[in-house]
Amino acid sequence: MEAVSGGGGVTEYLERNRVYWDAEAARYAETAEESWAGEPSWGIWRVPETDLGLLPDDMSGMDTVELGCGTAYVSAWLARRGARPVGIDNSPAQLATARRMQSAFGLEFPLHLGNAESTPFADASFDLAISEYGAAIWCDPYRWIPEAARILRPGGQLVFLGNSTLMMLAVPELEHECATAQLLRRQRGMHRFEWPDTPGVEFHVSPGEWIRLLRRSGFDVEDLIEVYPPEGAKTRYPFVDLAWARRWPCEEVWKARKPDGAR
Numbered sequence: 001m002e003a004v005s006g007g008g009g010v011t012e013y014l015e016r017n018r019v020y021w022d023a024e025a026a027r028y029a030e031t032a033e034e035s036w037a038g039e040p041s042w043g044i045w046r047v048p049e050t051d052l053g054l055l056p057d058d059m060s061g062m063d064t065v066e067l068g069c070g071t072a073y074v075s076a077w078l079a080r081r082g083a084r085p086v087g088i089d090n091s092p093a094q095l096a097t098a099r100r101m102q103s104a105f106g107l108e109f110p111l112h113l114g115n116a117e118s119t120p121f122a123d124a125s126f127d128l129a130i131s132e133y134g135a136a137i138w139c140d141p142y143r144w145i146p147e148a149a150r151i152l153r154p155g156g157q158l159v160f161l162g163n164s165t166l167m168m169l170a171v172p173e174l175e176h177e178c179a180t181a182q183l184l185r186r187q188r189g190m191h192r193f194e195w196p197d198t199p200g201v202e203f204h205v206s207p208g209e210w211i212r213l214l215r216r217s218g219f220d221v222e223d224l225i226e227v228y229p230p231e232g233a234k235t236r237y238p239f240v241d242l243a244w245a246r247r248w249p250c251e252e253v254w255k256a257r258k259p260d261g262a263r
């Protein structure tokens, strides 16, 4: 598979990803309760928040938005830290699970059906925008990063976690195949990814391009955290094993901030 730029319009991949995520929702519902109930832990290896430090301990009074919230367990963690979360997702079926979890856990917050690249929220509405494998990989960065900048307040933070660049270059085409030490495709120009065995469309750009895009959108880049799972960590995903992920980062977290005084 080649990473290709362009191809199709917004509606085309939005619709394809909605169909894909509506179909995947039942599988994600199986783990929703455990994720809602647990302490914050991130990514496919569930690396504890105590190791990664993505969240402030006290989020009292913070307005937060989760872009591509899925079953919205991240927003539930934020609510328990005192935040006022809002979630937005493109899949009615994923949001149905999120709403079921809200009733089960007695924790209500607004959930919107919509596109994280073009949200219904007013300018400067939030103190934190966050995405764990939501907009982070399923939205076009050239659309969702400027949108995140628009809806964040001056001083607000953007935190997102997705697959690392190395992972995207080493992961085989078929979902059940495991990454090896071989680079399978080029980094240059990487942007839109499609796979032979799923209808979903993903987006991944290289670190230099992330930095340029974030800065162009008005963010200061604060950190790029390469995520390594702890010894003995387990994942339900077949595309990478622990030996690989302990040697190279298979996931990365970007932290960026809209400067105080920015418009």
Ligand SMILES: C[S@@+](CC[C@H](N)C(=O)[O-])C[C@H]1O[C@@H](n2cnc3c(N)ncnc32)[C@H](O)[C@@H]1O
Pocket: 014, 017, 018, 021, 028, 067, 068, 069, 070, 071, 072, 074, 088, 089, 090, 091, 094, 114, 115, 116, 117, 132, 133, 134, 135, 138, 139
């Ligand atoms: C892997 S889930 C992320 C949620 C959760 N953190 C998780 O890991 O299960 C990906 C979510 O992104 C959503 N998504 C994909 N494209 C989107 C878009 N354009 N706008 C909002 N959400 C989108 C999907 O519907 C799906 O629920």
